Amino acid sequence: MATSLTIVRQNGNVPKSQNGQDHVSGFVAYLLEADIPAAFKTEPVQAVSTIDKAEELGITADATAWSVKMLHYQLEEVFRINPSITLYVGLFSKPESMTFQELKTVQNYAEGAIRQMAIWNGDTAPTADNIVKLETVADSLDTENAPLSTLYAPLVSNYKNLPSNLATNNPRVSVVIAQAGSGTGAELYKSKDNKTKATVSAIGVALGTLSKAAVHQCIAWVKNFPSGISMPALGDGTLVRTIDKGELEKLDTNRYLFLNNVVGVAGSYWNDSHTMDSPTSDYAAIESVRTMDKAVRGIRTYLTPELGGNVYIDPDTGKLQSYTVSHLETTANIPLEEMEKAGELSGYKAEIDAEQDVLSTSTIEVTIKNVPVGVVRKFKVKIGFVKSLE
Known part of the structure; x- marks a missing residue:
């Protein structure tokens, strides 16, 4: 036999890097205490640079708990969209009364570097009270010189019953009601016990996209930000293609974020980049908030030494x-x-x-x-x- 040398290229999943800190992100999920992986019971916030690292920490696709399988899917989607993201994951036991103070815990762990944070709360319906609480925590972080935008994924039990009064004065909160209508996301949704139904959400896609976008870019930019989800649905499993255009326009008017098909272009894309602020506000879009936050951070960096x-x-x-x-x-x-x-x-x-x-x-x-x-x-x-x- 002739001698030979064979070289097999391996994929080590080495995390990529991006300039600046606009891509630094957080992901918070509220789970049952029994479902939280052991590593997060010791330290509730962990830096997760790759899906391999997530799996080392006990977030696996074959976990016993449905919520952990769901979380693995979300993180896979985050890294699929933006492999260069710097991500901090915080897993917390679901409290009886939500205050979202855990966002501060994650931001403090990251030393204030997080620019956008996703919150999965897919077994709890959205309420005006919860949106205000999220905004209050985000506003408090802003006063502590650690401003960020939040993407909130609540339970969608019936898209027709979603509240229409959430967009008041909450520029740091965006509500994601999107979900995959096929593939792993859809399978996870179907596998959940009907008695304890929960929205899987496409919050991972949303966070990956927002972290990839420059601060001035709209995540609904068709040319730049395809979702990679061929069959979009809403959080109650309803396929977007089966929903009347008037109903989708109503959801858009109420400032929810969802994935939609674009005529003549393959795939699906975000309907817009709404925040839960008034549509006439300077901060009605996430990119406006992120751009101003970056300007404020920069001005503070340069003027503070003059004090x-x-x-x-x-x-x-x-x-x-x-x-x-x-x-x-x-x-x-x-x-x-x-x-x-x-x-x-x-x-x-x-x-x-x-x-x-x-x-x-x-x-x-x-x-x-x-x-x-x-x-x-x-x-x-x-x-x-x-x-x-x-």
């Missing part, structure tokens, strides 16, 4: 010296300039009024003006015959 420093006053007018104003405006503009170069802002400007009485107040007010990047949500095309093109 406690000296500023100079014109002795004749009592105004701030022009070079002091120029220095501070330039400093505040640095992160915004970086965002504009990255295509995340259309324009920006930091302004400081030199008339401020800093000697009396020790306070300098800085006004930041940002021009966002637009999103095309509709095209209106006029077409017809003419005698000539002249």
